[in-house]
Amino acid sequence: MTLCRDELKVFEGRVAAAGGEGKDPVNEAMIRHWCEAMGDTSPAYRGPEAIAPPTMLQVWTMGGLSGHEGRARAYDELLALLDGAGYTSVVATDCEQEYLRPLRPGDTITFDAVIESVSALKKTKLGSGHFVTTRMDVRAGGELAGTHRFRILKYAPANGEPTVRRQQKARPRPVVNRDNAGFWDGVAEHRLLIQRCTACDMLRFPWLPGCNACGGQEWDTVEASGEGTVYSYVVMHHPPFPAFDPPYAVGLVELAEGVRIISNVVGVPCDRVRIGMAVRLEFLRADEELELPVFRAVEGGAADSGSEA
Template structure:
């Protein structure tokens, strides 16, 4: 995920200066993974991601690198939860009115592969606390932690996680209209520009590898299966089903109206993409719900693919 610390920086900020004393202090010490790296979790992960790479199966299997954080997560009982200075930092922000939180981005570095049977340990540090920032969500502070993950003495990877702790902006008539109410723009780059050109023309385009014919989404510069950089665009039918979903209940933000459903849609072609389910109440969205793509314009510049229940559109 891209690095993000957008917002206007405050110059006179005595409280922010006090928060700086937490930089370099531990966020977790001598943590241990709840379970060894194991084939069952690797299988679940690959099934959820639709990743059938043979390197993740068999006697010489490795864990997908992006599972790095999964082996250190605390679980519902709170084991491996962070304590000490990190908790104090978050409590200080809460007391100052910055009680809302949103994850902004993460960065991972993979140094050595993990194999089934490996037992991971980790330490985490509060790497940085930003100056006070005023964003569209509200005013607060970006807090970045770095986790070092090890197997025995060997460092196998690092995980940086950044959150924004903030006081939400109050809705008011003065804030109505203008840029505040615009839907955030998608990040368009050389790798995904073709997809957004298709959306503009009301076409849902995915990629087909020119070497192994595997279909893929999101758009990538090379095939995750065979590594070929050659591909062709394919127009998907737009029909699919809800593979998984969450209901968002974030603090008020002018461009959105929570609660709403965000779903992982499995297209008829077999690839999956994330989008909104529209046309039904959020509490009626279910796994397996048949949907079809709909291209919705939010303003003169922005069109996005969303999914409507298929019976509602007569597909």
């Protein structure tokens, strides 16, 4: 079923959430957890004058399992309309953030959201559908601190058995942009490249446009030796997804150089992956167009206890 443009445009500008309140004020504990997970050692996020990492903007608005009160009907009505027209699948496509003032421990967070735009019908490799963009205005103590735009695609899966089979074989493609293109160029040459700040020599991964330790903008690269250990991991059982065959292990691997990377742990049954297990880099030919760095368990490698999710 094809929806006319007017049926969708009427939703633009309507409220998606009103009077939302952050479950917790900005706090040092959550900032510490974020920085540890991201490997961000910037001194700006510690001490009595600490600020929250700007990219945590959305974190303070999340409702957790219990959700938030104040979600407006308009968003649910729009999704129901798209579902009824056959656009029953959904995938998050991207987000954009704008930062207007730093957030500091103790700030109380409120937010409102609107449906900013609903696209005309678009054809994608996944299928035809509509892009829905919401804009959330995030406030600290009543003052606008930033905006968060989140975009999804509501689509009808492409028809035809041959197309479905191709989708089942093809891994999702990484987003390659000017900030990380050098990393993927290295992968194509079977080299795992780590950024190094030329101002303070700090290594960083994943790739970033600036140093998260000193703020330096200049950098070069070092090639990882390929040796590492499993720092943490999960075993994915659900949901099933085309091109993946659960259960499989996803590891946070600490490289010998000290940075960490998320990738698959292979070469051993997923229920035998353990924290502390030694692994070694190799490159997986996912399909005719894509190679990915993965980590193979080293026979006899050390292991501690682990957890499964």
